[in-house]
Amino acid sequence: MSNSERIEQLLASMTLEEKVSILSGEDFWSVPAVDRLGIGKLRVTDGPNGARGGGSLVGGVKSASFPVGIALGSTWNVALLEEIGAALAEEVKSKNAHMLLAPTVNIHRSVTNGRNFECYSEDPFLTAELAVGYIKGLQDRGIGATIKHFVGNESEIERTTISSEIDERALREIYLLPFEAAVKKAGTWGVMSSYNRLNGTFTSEHNWLLGTVLRDEWGYDGIVMSDWFGSHSTAETVIAGLDLEMPGPTRDRGQKLVDAVKAGTVNQDILDRRVLAMLRLMDRVGSLDDHRPHAERADDRPETRALIRRAGAEAAVLLKNEGVLPLAGTGTIAVIGPNAKTAQIMGGGSAQLNAHYRISPWQGLVSAVGENRLRYAPGCTNDRFQPVLRGPFDAEYFDNETLSGTPVYVGTQEDAQTFWIGRVAEGKVDPLHFSVRLTGHFKPEHSGAHNLGIYAAGFAKAYVDGKLIADAWTNWSKGRTFFEEGCDEVVGSVMLEAGRAHEVVIEFATKDFSTLGLAALACGIGYPLGDAAIAEAVGAASGAEVAILFVGRNGEWDTEGSDLQSITLPGRQDELVAAVAKANPRTIVVLQTGGPVEMPWIGSVAAVLEAWYPGQEAGNAIADVLTGAAEPSGRLPQTFPVRWSDNPAHSQDREVYPGLEGKVRYEEGIFVGYRHYDKLGLTPLYPFGFGLGYTQFALSDLVVDDSDFESDGVVNVAVRLTNTGAREGSSVVQLYVSDAEASAPRPAKELKAFAKIKLEAGASTTVSLALDARSFAFFDTHAKVWLVEAGAFTIHVGLCSTDLPLQQQITRKSALTLPL
Structure with a gap:
């Protein structure tokens, strides 16, 4: 029996309730098994710079921490991204999971987006090429990628409710392009919908986005899962194309979906399409036959x-x-900051994990x-919050929100920072309705006034030696912490004595949440640095x-x-x-x-x-x-x-x-x-694509073969790259295209090809860059096609977006339309 035949047979054998059960999470990180039919549990884990596993966002089993997205974007190295994807696949397997919630390919629209670090680039083509490498590395080893966040999540402000108002041309040319490449070039098995609305409609129930574009135009056959708590309806999401609601227990599906199917609100054929997509995914990642007990390993390879x-x-x-790097000499090095x-x-956020270790610059x-x-010399601090208090802390849990009665569970906690999600206090309390008292000690290095800060997704107070110092309970108000579910930090001052173990007691209770069902707390104590610290650094x-x-x-x-x-x-x-x-x-x-x-x-x-x-x-x-x-x-x-x-x-x-x-x-x-x-005409501080090295490169001998440009839009470019310096090094050859005669406004130039090349000192090589018809097209919003117009185009080649010394013009006599 073929895999597809087996999946069809499983679908035919499932009851309505069993079908519905695998369309939502069982818990925070898994989809339930169907024991009667031998269908195993599907497990997912957060990425994209590691595989955290099924624990909290803080602590848990240790994992390898990889460079973040913008760092990987800086490599401009598709082969390296594929190598990293392969290594991450092994990390996912060490956590007994089947899918990685990665990569993140939203665009750097603003320099202030709090999640820019997790994304690759401001440029959709660079983002797309790197994402394809990353996904291939993962999926070639049987681990499913979940490219995210589809689409329009370029800011963290009110992200769970805000509507991103984006015109179709900008969507097609900028924001959708990395997802399109992930589907068409990498064959991604998973897509995660974003929290936000797109032009008024939540992306998790957006028929045009999930149906027309993703499945009909691009031919996508993987699953769409919601971001955590990013589903807002039952029938609407299923009909639009959201296969999986996460996390569990379900809020919008389960019996609600069973009832919707029985009432005819959700057609049985549509439901079966969603179930078939889930079964196909489970077959691809091997979870259909995975009945191992859940166990996680910390593999420090x-x-x-x-x-x-x-x-x-x-x-x-x-x-x-200016001649100071690489470091030379034998004198003293002042290490400051x-x-x-x-x-x-x-x-920070869902990308963080408990790293095997952390090597500081020192x-x-x-x-x-x-x-x-x-x-x-430290010089100064750069903390947003007071430094987290390190434990251990004794933890007393109460099955109420008033810290009353006898604790139902007593344990310990490593430090005063935690996310309570999923199973809390070994299941002795409701994870959304409990209170806890943490008791520990802090021994300061300095005597004098210290700042104690506390913030929480919930109500919290902090006492030192029996005195209330910081109150984030009495007048709690929503702030910019814990995914916008927490308050801003409340800071109080306390006099402490160096070397003395001061008792610290923290009280916490859950509260109603806005969108994300979680409870979280952070408390820290810091010693302010002043003018003397800067003077010490200067010395x-x-x-x-x-x-x-x-x-x-x-x-x-x-x-x-x-x-x-x-x-x-x-x-x-x-x-x-x-x-x-x-x-x-x-x-x-x-x-x-x-x-x-x-x-x-x-x-x-x-x-x-x-x-x-x-x-x-x-x-x-x-x-x-x-x-x-x-x-x-x-x-x-x-x-x-x-x-x-x-x-x-x-x-x-x-x-x-x-x-x-x-x-x-x-x-x-x-x-x-x-x-x-x-x-x-703005001159940036440092332009896109810029970067120096410890050697120098020169470009020459640009050759453009446009013999097939008129017939099918294909152009092949070759250029000579020479390492003119005294040591081995790497450079990125960048190719941009201009269309000065376009009928619609177009950028002065757009990145359409690149190659990272390493050369020995004095060596040269010919770099080949291929351009397809889409490299010259823009999206015609009236005709709903990609259009390559007749006229002149200029090819620019150089080493950054403002250093493009080699140019050649090519011309088309006729227009060319391309399918979606």
């Missing part, structure tokens, strides 16, 4: 460590270098050059051969559920950079951010390296680049503007961004990223 380190180094983008001894390896440099050469820098500043943001700022309010460095970091650079002209700035930042000090520093969040090997990867053990071969996947106001989403009209009265209007249309800067 040497080959995975090496891959993460290599990828982290390749992602680093060298933005400026809030990210120097803290390993910033990932962003640790990486100690291994690379020896601790005797290093001098450390360390002034006596050093070179000063390296590790500054930027962290996963508290770059996080799901909260956009940034500016792109200036948090806290006093700009002041710190300026002061250190004044004391030592050989100052190197290493940025770790999830996107662009403003750099008012750029003229006074000798070098700038953007290292992003490169995963658990962060410090080693950064040290490899700084010392020259690895080449900084990253290229910017997002334009760095001079200031936030230069960005295409910045507007005085709040409906354009951040949104107004439930709508966010994509007024700029197709003019996103570098297309916007070209249109307005």
Whole structure:
């Protein structure tokens, strides 16, 4: 019996209730088995920069932490993305799961989107090519990809309810393109609908999006699952094309769907299509016959460590270098900044996981050059919240929301940060209706005033030595934490004595949620750094051969559920950079951010390296680049503007961004990223595709073969790339297309091909780049076709979007229409 015959037979054998059961989750991470028919349980796990497994968003079984999306976007290396996808497949298997909730391919519309770190690029073509590699790597090893979020989730503000108002041309050319490539080129097995509405309708029940475009036009035969709690109806979602409601227990299906089918509201044929898609998926990922007990492993593989380190180094983008990198000499190195001894390896939200380990830049440099050469000063802090209190904490759980009576469960907790989802207190309490008291101790390093902060998706209070210090209970109001389900941090001041173990008691109770059914808490204590800390950093820098500043943001700022309010460095970091650079002209700035930042000090520093969040090997990867053990071969996947106001989403009209009265209007249309800067003639701080290395490259001998351009729109391009420097290195050859004679507004140029090439010093190679007809087309919204018009097109080839020295014009005599 063939696989398809077996699936059809299973479908015919299932009762209505059994069919409905596999169209929604059983719990937070799985779809129920159908024991009577031998259908196993399907399990999913969060990605995209690792496989967390079935635990909470904090803690749980340890996992490998890979570079985040924007870092992978910076590699411009499709083969590397496929390699990473393959490694992630093994990670998913170690968590006994069958699907990874990844990759994330939303577009960098705004420089302030809190989830930019998780996405690849501002450019849809670069995003699409990288996503295809990632998906192939996963699925070639039997693990299903779940490309997300389909579509229009380019901001975290009111994301579960807001309507993204996007015209069809912008949708087709920018926002849908990575998903189209994932379906047509990679054959993705899963698509996740976004939380938001698209032009007024929730994407999880959008007939045009899920039916007309995804299935009818693109021929998609995988499943569409909701984002967690992103389903809002029963019949509407099933009819539109949402196969799987997540998580469980179901809110919109189950008996409601059984009743809808019996009443004729949902046609039996439509239901069977949804069930057939689920069975097909289960067959593809092997869960149909997977009856193993659920068990998770922490596989810390040497080959995975090496891959993460290599990828982290390749992602680093060298933005400026006035002869100070790679590091040379034997003198003292001042290591300064809030990210120097803290390993910033990932962003926040559902992408976070419990990494096997975290290598800080300090640790990486100690291994690379020896601790005797290093001098450390923190300079300032960059925390959004007070540093999380580390435990252990005794935890008393109550099966009520008033902390009353005898605890029904007593346990321990590692620290004062947790998500309570799924099974809480070994099932002794309702996960959405309970209270808990945490008791622990904090021993400060300094005497004096400390800040205690607390925030929660729920009600919370924090006491020190019996005194209430921070109250996020009495006047709780919704803020920008915990996916917009939590309050903003409430901060109180408390005098503490160095070396004394002060008792800390935290009380928490659940509350009604808006959209996402979760309970969460974070509490921290911090010691403020002032002028003396900056003075100490200046002192360390002034006596050093070179000063390296590790500054930027962290996963508290770059996080799901909260956009940034500016792109200036948090806290006093700009002041710190300026002061250190004044004391030592050989100052190197290493940025770790999830996107662009403003750099008012750029003229006074000798070098700038953007290292992003490169995963658990962060410090080693950064040290490899700084010392020259690895080449900084990253290229910017997002334009760095001079200031936030230069960005295409910045507007005085709040409906354009951040949104107004439930709508966010994509007024700029197709003019996103570098297309916007070209249109307005704005000079960015650093352009799309830019990046320096430790060697130099030259392009020559452009050859364009347009012999098939008139007949089928195909053009083949060849160009000579030469490493003119003194050491091996990599470069990215980039090809852009212009259509100056178009009947519709078109960008000045658009990326349509690229290739990353490594060459020995003095070596040359011919780089071939192929263009298909879509490379020259725009979407005609009236005729509903992709249109290549008659007339002249210009091919530009270079090493970044503003460095395109080679050009050639080609011409078509007739128009060409392409199918959807």
